Amino acid sequence: MSRTEMDTLFVDIEENIATITLNRPDKLNAFNGQMMNDLIAAFDQTDADDNVRAVIVTGEGRAFCAGADLSSGGNTFDRTKRDDIEQDLGENDTRRDGGGRVALRIYDSLKPVIAAVNGPAVGIGATMQLPMDIRIASETARFGFVFSRRGIVMEATSSWFLPRLVGPSTALEWCYSGDVFPAAHALERGLVRSVHAPDELMPAARAIARNIAENTSQISVALMRQMIWRMLGADHPMEAHKIDSRGIDELGRGADVREGVTSFLEKRKPEFPSRVSTDMPSFYPWWTPREFK
Secondary structure, eight states: OEEEEOSSEEEEEETTEEEEEEOOGGGTTOBOHHHHHHHHHHHHHHHHOTTOOEEEEEESTTOSBOSBOOTTGGGTTOGGGOSSSOOOOGGGTOOOOHHHHHHHHHHTOSSOEEEEEOSEEETHHHHTTTTSSEEEEETTOEEEOOGGGTTSOOOTTHHHHHHHHHOHHHHHHHHHHOOEEEHHHHHHTTSOSEEEOGGGHHHHHHHHHHHHHHHSOHHHHHHHHHHHHHHTTOSSHHHHHHHHHHHHHHHTTSHHHHHHHHHHHTTSOOOOOOOTTTOOOTTOSOSOOOOOO
C-alpha cells in the first residue's frame, strides 16, 4: 500500500483502489479552503494513476464531514473576510463556491467514485457526495442539507445533482426544512445504495470497488461514467445516440473489446490492456467545456 498525505486528507492506494480519507477528525472533518485544494489535488492524482481503477471517499474518526468549518463564526461565509480561499476568477471578479469546485472536479473524474459515509454528513459533507457514483452509509451516518437554517443557499452544484438523484419534491423538502435525517431515510429516498453496520462499511465499499477493478475495461468505465452524467442534461435522446454510436464504432476496433470477447469465450478473467492516460478514443472529450462567467 502507498500513502500520500496532505494537510486535510490522505490517499491510500492498494489493490488498484484509492481511498481518500478526510482527516480533520478533531473538527469532524469540517471543510475549509485547504480541504478544497487537497480534494482537487487528490482527484488529479487518482486520474493520473493508471493503477487506480476506483476511488473510495470516507472520513477519519466518527464523522464523514460535518459541513463547513464554522470557526470564523458569523464571517464563515463572507469571502471578503477570509484569507484561506481564492477570492476571484479573472477579470470578472466573480467569486466561486469552493464546494462547487470540488464537485465539478469529482464530476470530471475518469475513475468511478464511491462514497463510504461513516458518520455525520451535513452541508458540504452531504453535497460533495452527490457527483460521486455510488453512496453507501453506516448505520451511524446522518445527512443534512441545512442551508436554510444557516441563512444561505445550497452549494457545491447540488441544485443540479440533488433533484436528479432523489427527485425535485424530496430535494425541496430536505432543503426547505434543513432537517438532519438518518441513513435509513436516505436509503428510503434513494440517496444511498445501502446501509451497513459500522464495521462492515469499508469492506462493502471495497467489494464494490474491487468488482470494478478486477473485471472491467477502464476505458469503458471512464467513458460510460461521463456518458451517463452528461446525458442527464441532454435535450433529446439523439444526443445519446450520437455518442453511443461513436463509442461503439471506435472502441469496437480496439484492443479492449478483443480481450473482452476472447476472455469471455475462453471463460477466464479479462486482462484489458488499454489505459486512460494514453488510450482514450479520439472523440474524447466530446462536449464543449463551459467557462465560468
